[in-house]
């Protein structure tokens with residue numbers, strides 16, 4: 001039998017082009033297209049049941065309509081909510097959204113509760129208010145749909161349960177301060193489960209440029225399952241999510257989206273999905289997700305999933321998930337080295353391909369080349385690294401009573417902190433910074449003997465580690481106004497990781513190891529350099545970097561996807577700024593072709609490109625006319641002579 005919420009969801013649109021189906025393959029409910037769709041078609045739209053600005057955006061965006069604000073009008077009572085103007089403040093108050101939560105926010109001022117706690121408060125307070133009034137908008141009545149979403153409580157790592165329980169307890173105490181009647185109707189457990197639901201169903205609401213603004217819970221949008229080869233992408237219009245087709249979708253085909261960054265190795269995608277959404281693309285029963293190119297090494301990475309729980313018990317299952325999150329391939333390394341002075345472990349494997357289940361794309365996303373002095377680079381093997389998690393402090397401070405009521409076994413103090421980060425929720429940044437403070441794990445594989453290449457491999461691993469550390473500190477550098485220094489450091493880092501430089505003086509004699517041209521670290525460093533150069537207003541570096549990135553984006557992403565579209569848009573803006581109308585026009589046209597499909601033709605980013613197209617073609621005509629005049633003048637002069 002279908003849960004009640006599905007029926008109401010299916011009826012939400014007048015003539016939906018889809019229906020929701022339940023499946024027995026472990027992926028649960030899914031959206032199935034009822035008619036054929038082409039790239040750019042709107043497949044599905046949904047208004048948030050509730051949304052909430054993320055903590056560091058509270059004074060930058062309007063808490064009524066999500067528009068960016070320059071001079072925030074702050075609520076004088078709670079000093080947390082900010083508005084575009086008095087009218088928006090009045091509207092938020094009258095609709096009940098802020099009136100209900102203002103008392104709760106006042107009760108903990110000057111502290112601002114984490115995003116997940118504020119979102120839980122909004123959901124519950126609106127539902128409570130809606131049951132006693134008809135003044136709320138329709139979204140205030142969708143709490144039952146939110147409660148129909150999966151929470152995966154049983155599969156959560158212990159530390160993640162603790163985190164949800166803590167946030168549930170915090171939300172409950174705020175609720176008691178704001179509305180004792182509403183608090184009496186829900187338990188801490190209800191709120192912890194609600195927060196667990198946010199973890200696997202919420203969407204980060206971003207602006208057109210993919211900058212995160214808020215977190216929203218979209219009961220219908222949450223029905224769209226993940227694929228690493230998705231056929232839709234979503235964008236936002238205020239608190240509304242819009243899924244558009246990125247390629248042709250046949251009637252009867254499942255509508256999918258990507259929950260993770262696509263320009264990532266298979267292991268990174270696997271770990272992110274396991275951490276945030278609690279399913280394993282390489283676990284038992286995940287065959288549907290495997291691409292035809294997926295290959296398993298002789299000893300595949302640890303398998304996880306619910307069937308593994310039954311076989312190995314809860315603790316074993318948790319250990320297996322940790323192994324994936326910590327990137328510990330089960331294939332034993334042939335050598336393990338602690339890199340002196342580098343805070344990094346290097347594991348070396350004697351094989352041609354990554355020592356975990358990999359995609360075809362992993363071979364170029366992780367490729368290492370051997371660069372001989374003056375000679376062409378040749379394919380050699382691979383390297384990939386990540387920062388590792390260290391034990392977290394928050395688990396130790398969990399409330400014992402709360403833990404008991406959630407069935408968490410034993411004392412958790414000092415336990416390895418879970419890396420499961422609730423998607424876009426406030427607690428994520430704390431965990432991310434914990435992860436950042438840990439060691440770096442570098443994995444390298446090649447068919448030859450480690451001893452022969454030891455010095456060269458270690459040198460590249462050290463450079464890799466330094467690059468990860470630079471990336472970790474980048475936001476800090478930019479925030480403290482050191483963008484120009486960041487540009488220089490990123491340039492230097494990219495140079496030492498690339499094949500052409502320093503080959504003759506390398507530790508390997510006449511040759512050294514370098515990252516391949518499409519290596520994932522190179523791609524990310526280039527994206528960082530682009531960002532830093534924009535912040536430093538170093539337009540020519542920003543433009544050159546964007547142009548270097550374009551072919552890499554074309555390889556790493558689907559043809560119609562936001563990242564390549566936005567990169568073309570950046571090229572168009574920079575070319576226009578540098579008064580080069582022809583390349584500006586070509587880039588704006590390329591951006592428009594993609595962004596019309598991903599963001600919609602009415603979006604601000606597409607309108608921006610159309611303005612550039614107009615400006616650039618006007619400028620082009622003026623330049624042509626000027627050229628004609630110069631030629632005519634020259635002809636006249638020659639005639640006179």
Ligand SMILES: C[S@@+](CC[C@H](N)C(=O)[O-])C[C@H]1O[C@@H](n2cnc3c(N)ncnc32)[C@H](O)[C@@H]1O
Pocket residue numbers: 026027028029030149150152200201222223224225226227277278279280286289
């Ligand atoms: C946002 S919900 C999607 C709707 C969900 N299928 C349901 O029945 O409510 C995310 C959850 O769906 C499941 N899921 C989504 N995509 C999946 C995939 N490709 N493979 C396995 N499970 C998937 C996981 O349980 C995940 O935590």
